[in-house]
Amino acid sequence: MQLRKAARIILVGAPGVGKGTQSERMLKRFPQLASISSGDLLRDNVRRRTPLGIQAESLMKAGALVPDSTILRLITNDDQPSASFILDGFPRTVDQAIQLDKLIPINLVVQFNTPTSVILDRICNRWIHAPSGRVYNTTFNAPKVDGKDDITGEILVQRDDDKPETWMARLKKFEETSQPLLAHYDKLGVLWRVDGNSSDEISPKLFDEFNKRFGKA
Numbered sequence: 001m002q003l004r005k006a007a008r009i010i011l012v013g014a015p016g017v018g019k020g021t022q023s024e025r026m027l028k029r030f031p032q033l034a035s036i037s038s039g040d041l042l043r044d045n046v047r048r049r050t051p052l053g054i055q056a057e058s059l060m061k062a063g064a065l066v067p068d069s070t071i072l073r074l075i076t077n078d079d080q081p082s083a084s085f086i087l088d089g090f091p092r093t094v095d096q097a098i099q100l101d102k103l104i105p106i107n108l109v110v111q112f113n114t115p116t117s118v119i120l121d122r123i124c125n126r127w128i129h130a131p132s133g134r135v136y137n138t139t140f141n142a143p144k145v146d147g148k149d150d151i152t153g154e155i156l157v158q159r160d161d162d163k164p165e166t167w168m169a170r171l172k173k174f175e176e177t178s179q180p181l182l183a184h185y186d187k188l189g190v191l192w193r194v195d196g197n198s199s200d201e202i203s204p205k206l207f208d209e210f211n212k213r214f215g216k217a
């Protein structure tokens, strides 16, 4: 299938929302799309000892951030610049988005919208019996008695990284940092929001929207 016009896409979604899954499915479903990851480009250029890679590496070794202008050059200098792509890892700020717009205007920003409670249910269901290391998954492999180890009857605990509080904080931070970026793209008229509680619910909507915007009429 030939696309009606080049698709230049960014996916924005909270941690745990399944952004990586959607990206993989899009690439598989629409082979015209390439994946461009700013992190991969950076690592690749460091490994191949390109001038930009050498410059970036010395900055990182000195503990400095690689400037936006370098990342932009990596993206636009890509050996096989692809007409249609999903860009990953960049931009994260409005400033970066404005710079990117000047070089390659993004024409679809997908915002994944899944209720926080649904994300937490999916992520925070791991409980552990610390002395034995037995792991329970309260959604798929629940202990016989709530909060108790099946064998010893001792209490189960959660690792910090599995606790709802940890994820609430992470999700809140994401919301705060992504909001200005989303507002920027909304103003440009390229923001599209998709609601769904699971990857399987979201994918068909995403495919439809892609076809509507970029597929042959």
Ligand SMILES: *[C@@H]1O[C@H](CO)[C@@H](O)[C@H](O)[C@H]1NC(C)=O
Pocket: 122, 123, 124, 125, 126, 137, 139, 140
């Ligand atoms: C619980 O199990 C399900 C099914 O195997 C899995 O999808 C989910 O990621 C598990 N939860 C955690 C926190 O590992």
Ligand SMILES: *[C@@H]1O[C@H](CO)[C@@H](O)[C@H](O)[C@H]1NC(C)=O
Pocket: 115, 117, 118, 196, 197
């Ligand atoms: C998604 O989850 C929310 C919150 O649990 C629920 O109200 C809603 O009905 C769910 N939507 C679907 C389509 O299952």
